Amino acid sequence: MPVTYQNVVPWGRSFQEYVDMFSLTGVDLTKSILGCGDGPACFNCEMNLRGRSVVSVDPFYDMDVGAIRKRIDETCIEVLEQTRVNQDKFIWKNISSVEELGKIRMKSMEMFLNDFEEGKKQGRYIAGALPELPFEDNSFDLALVSHLLFLYSEQLSFDFHIQAIDELLRVAGEVRIFPLLDLNSRKSMHLDEIIVLLVSRGHDISEEKVNYEFQKGGNTMLRILK
Numbered sequence: 001m002p003v004t005y006q007n008v009v010p011w012g013r014s015f016q017e018y019v020d021m022f023s024l025t026g027v028d029l030t031k032s033i034l035g036c037g038d039g040p041a042c043f044n045c046e047m048n049l050r051g052r053s054v055v056s057v058d059p060f061y062d063m064d065v066g067a068i069r070k071r072i073d074e075t076c077i078e079v080l081e082q083t084r085v086n087q088d089k090f091i092w093k094n095i096s097s098v099e100e101l102g103k104i105r106m107k108s109m110e111m112f113l114n115d116f117e118e119g120k121k122q123g124r125y126i127a128g129a130l131p132e133l134p135f136e137d138n139s140f141d142l143a144l145v146s147h148l149l150f151l152y153s154e155q156l157s158f159d160f161h162i163q164a165i166d167e168l169l170r171v172a173g174e175v176r177i178f179p180l181l182d183l184n185s186r187k188s189m190h191l192d193e194i195i196v197l198l199v200s201r202g203h204d205i206s207e208e209k210v211n212y213e214f215q216k217g218g219n220t221m222l223r224i225l226k
Contacts, residue, residue: 009075010039012109015046020212021178031141037148042108045115062127065116072109089185131163135171143172150180150188158190169226179218
C-alpha cells in the first residue's frame with residue numbers, strides 16, 4: 001500500500017537525528033543555522049539548551065501552542081497508521097516498532113511544545129514558508145531542510161523545488177537536504193534534473209551518504225554550496 005498524504009504533515013525529530021541526517025560536525029554546530037520546515041522538531045530546543053543558536057522557519061509557527069498540539073495529536077494517528085501498513089518500507093533497527101516510533105516522536109514534539117512560546121518570543125521560531133523566506137540575503141551559514149523537499153515530490157512540483165532551493169541559496173551559503181527519497185522510498189522524480197540544473201548554474205553539488213537510515217535506502221543527503 002502506498003504512503004499518501006494530501007499535505008505536508010508535522011512530525012518532529014530529535015537533535016541526534018538532525019546530527020546524523022545532515023552529518024553535522026562540531027564546527028557545523030557553531031555556525032549560524034536555519035532549519036527550514038522544522039515543524040515540531042526539537043533540534044532548535046536542544047541546540048538552545050547547548051548554548052547554540054538555530055532559527056527555525058515554518059508556516060506551522062503562525063498557530064498558538066494549543067492549536068499546534070491539536071494538529072500534532074491528529075497527525076500522529078494518521079502517520080502511525082500509514083507507517084503500520086507500510087512497515088516494509090522502513091528499517092526497524094534503532095526503532096523496533098511502530099509503537100516505539102510513536103513514543104520517540106511524541107517525546108521530541110513534547111520538548112518542542114514546551115519550548116515553543118519562549119522560543120517564539122526570542123525569535124528562534126518564525127512563521128514563514130518556501131519559496132519566499134522572511135530573511136535578508138546571506139543571513140545564515142547553513143540551511144537544513146528535513147523531510148520536505150524531495151520527500152513530498154508528488155505534492156510539490158519541480159518548479160517549486162527549484163524556486164525553494166534558489167531561495168535557500170539566497171539566504172544561506174550552504175544548503176543540506178534530507179532525504180532524497182519520496183514518501184514511498186523511491187528516489188525523488190525531481191532529483192536528477194535538479195542536480196543537472198544546479199551544476200549548470202555553477203553550484204557545487206554532492207550527494208553524500210549519512211549515518212542515518214529509517215526509510216529503506218534513505219541514507220543520503222544533498223549538499224549544495226553556492
